[in-house]
Amino acid sequence: MGGLELSEKGLSISTVERETGLLKDTLRVWEKRYGFPTPGRDENGERVYGRDQVDKLLLIKRLIDRGARPSKVVGLSMEELLERTGSRADEAANPPELTEALKLVKTHNVVGLRNRLDSSLLHQGLERFLQDTVAPLNLMVGEAWMRGEFEVFEEHLYTESVQALLRSTVASVSRPSGSPRVLLTTLPGEQHILGMLMAECMLWIHGAACIALGPQTPAGEIARAADAQRADVVGLSFSPAYPAHTAVDTLVALRAMLPPGIAMWAGGSNPALFRRRIDGVLPVRELAAIPDAVASWRANRSGT
Amino acid sequence: MGGLELSEKGLSISTVERETGLLKDTLRVWEKRYGFPTPGRDENGERVYGRDQVDKLLLIKRLIDRGARPSKVVGLSMEELLERTGSRADEAANPPELTEALKLVKTHNVVGLRNRLDSSLLHQGLERFLQDTVAPLNLMVGEAWMRGEFEVFEEHLYTESVQALLRSTVASVSRPSGSPRVLLTTLPGEQHILGMLMAECMLWIHGAACIALGPQTPAGEIARAADAQRADVVGLSFSPAYPAHTAVDTLVALRAMLPPGIAMWAGGSNPALFRRRIDGVLPVRELAAIPDAVASWRANRSGT
DNA sequence: GCCCATAATTGTCCTAGACAAATATTGACA
DNA sequence: TGTCAATATTTGTCTAGGACAATTATGGGC
Numbered sequence: 277m278g279g280l281e282l283s284e285k286g287l288s289i290s291t292v293e294r295e296t297g298l299l300k301d302t303l304r305v306w307e308k309r310y311g312f313p314t315p316g317r318d319e320n321g322e323r324v325y326g327r328d329q330v331d332k333l334l335l336i337k338r339l340i341d342r343g344a345r346p347s348k349v350v351g352l353s354m355e356e357l358l359e360r361t362g363s364r365a366d367e368a369a370n371p372p373e374l375t376e377a378l379k380l381v382k383t384h385n386v387v388g389l390r391n392r393l394d395s396s397l398l399h400q401g402l403e404r405f406l407q408d409t410v411a412p413l414n415l416m417v418g419e420a421w422m423r424g425e426f427e428v429f430e431e432h433l434y435t436e437s438v439q440a441l442l443r444s445t446v447a448s449v450s451r452p453s454g455s456p457r458v459l460l461t462t463l464p465g466e467q468h469i470l471g472m473l474m475a476e477c478m479l480w481i482h483g484a485a486c487i488a489l490g491p492q493t494p495a496g497e498i499a500r501a502a503d504a505q506r507a508d509v510v511g512l513s514f515s516p517a518y519p520a521h522t523a524v525d526t527l528v529a530l531r532a533m534l535p536p537g538i539a540m541w542a543g544g545s546n547p548a549l550f551r552r553r554i555d556g557v558l559p560v561r562e563l564a565a566i567p568d569a570v571a572s573w574r575a576n577r578s579g580t
Numbered sequence: 581m582g583g584l585e586l587s588e589k590g591l592s593i594s595t596v597e598r599e600t601g602l603l604k605d606t607l608r609v610w611e612k613r614y615g616f617p618t619p620g621r622d623e624n625g626e627r628v629y630g631r632d633q634v635d636k637l638l639l640i641k642r643l644i645d646r647g648a649r650p651s652k653v654v655g656l657s658m659e660e661l662l663e664r665t666g667s668r669a670d671e672a673a674n675p676p677e678l679t680e681a682l683k684l685v686k687t688h689n690v691v692g693l694r695n696r697l698d699s700s701l702l703h704q705g706l707e708r709f710l711q712d713t714v715a716p717l718n719l720m721v722g723e724a725w726m727r728g729e730f731e732v733f734e735e736h737l738y739t740e741s742v743q744a745l746l747r748s749t750v751a752s753v754s755r756p757s758g759s760p761r762v763l764l765t766t767l768p769g770e771q772h773i774l775g776m777l778m779a780e781c782m783l784w785i786h787g788a789a790c791i792a793l794g795p796q797t798p799a800g801e802i803a804r805a806a807d808a809q810r811a812d813v814v815g816l817s818f819s820p821a822y823p824a825h826t827a828v829d830t831l832v833a834l835r836a837m838l839p840p841g842i843a844m845w846a847g848g849s850n851p852a853l854f855r856r857r858i859d860g861v862l863p864v865r866e867l868a869a870i871p872d873a874v875a876s877w878r879a880n881r882s883g884t
Numbered sequence: 885g886c887c888c889a890t891a892a893t894t895g896t897c898c899t900a901g902a903c904a905a906a907t908a909t910t911g912a913c914a
Numbered sequence: 915t916g917t918c919a920a921t922a923t924t925t926g927t928c929t930a931g932g933a934c935a936a937t938t939a940t941g942g943g944c
Contacts, residue, residue, distance in 0.1 A: 295768050428801045439794070440751055446744075447744055465598045467796070492771070493736055500731055
């Protein structure tokens, strides 16, 4: 019943869908329109993708998430794709501490990485640690991955290390208290939670109470949870890979379900959030905007 | 471009796929074969699902994951479905502390729940806490959800509370050391991480070192990571919802990629792991089996 | 009782076409 | 030259119906 798997020979279209996030329909239509990917066929007439094609698809997807047009990038050679990665000379502009941290990831030195992060956190304090260390490191890891300098598992290792650190920091907050009460989650299909964790830290620093629902809560459930938890704000996080119109549509729908007294904040590096205003939804472009959001919420509240 | 969203009116087939985990193809073929679901159509001829249908689909999916046959359960009424939920009188058999903990979830008292879990952990110690509190609570939450007594967001709240507690416990381990070195992760598409966290705790108690890769690592990357981290064991976790044949196929493929010196352990409540032996993969039926696995690994290692 | 051959069930893949939303391009006008 | 509206292209996702292999159930013989 379908479900071939990644043997050494090749991957089924389902597997490629899961690993790249590109729908089966999209894979098939790209093949027809742009001549890529070019899977083989098994004895059964079903598509079989090679590992190299999947790697290329992942790279293409990142370029598209960044704003490239499919017709321009699907079907390019690997070299041409790597050229478009950009971020050429500016890597030298990064502080040496960050470059060194990256080197620790590259050498799979988890312990060393964790030590360095711990020490940065202690030295800088949480807020500056988030803004000056974690945020730029995230970017650098993403860029390095695009340039083919990082394996997927190395990215996992990095993400997991940072998350563990932030989580244990957040856990040290005994109980949620303060205001506003912010319900934090992501929509179904959005699995990136690092941004949400960073937001949770920032909110906590600035005296807000966070109720973390974990990732992937359907909109209807978010509305019920906001009611049950008497939340003042619903905070949602969107990675660049999250489909733009789904994000906007769901935000609009959720806005209609929530009482007007509950604010909505949408953050993350997804461009859809900042292209056009969504009525009743506050876009939070970066971590540094969180304190402002909190402050203006309090001003509004005390004004009423 | 497609991607309608959950307004009050209805959900698109993509959204239903994301929220239920049932593929679009499956939804369409069920509609044709069993007469359910019965979505409406928008002005565009595209399927529009009601919230009630999605709830029913979620319930059906859980019954099927448990072993029911689709032809027998798809198309039953909501009442008939609830009858098959089973777990009738045995809920009285649960210890009263657990029932009380559930009540805290039901009243959305996150703080109370967290307090109670903390105190159970201190009182019982980590190992008994996992086996006598967390594991049965997981089951009870799942059952209660099937009986319609829990909302999705209440399950999220519960899961998040337990995860936060276990994570902060794990984080208190300064650095990974000990043997065997176990690389822990899940395969792409498997998002349930609670089981993995519980395993991490058990392994730590019994002197193993865990390297957590986070969820959803492709098989090839697991192999590279195992090499880079000099792992002795690769540990994978499978929830009941994970497709059976995908699990088996990928385990076989991964086994072929890994050197024979690296053991593979597969755990979780997915029935596929225990139906038939997979060569070179040790099935770990429950938490209590982890100490045995560790002990026998050590015996083997010292023997050689 | 168990075991094997046959029958039914079931999920996923295939092709090919259609269309609306998003994005780019053109042209008119200040 | 710059801005805005109208048109053209691009793009992802949906539709339909058919096919098939893997899984699970059923019957018959021992």
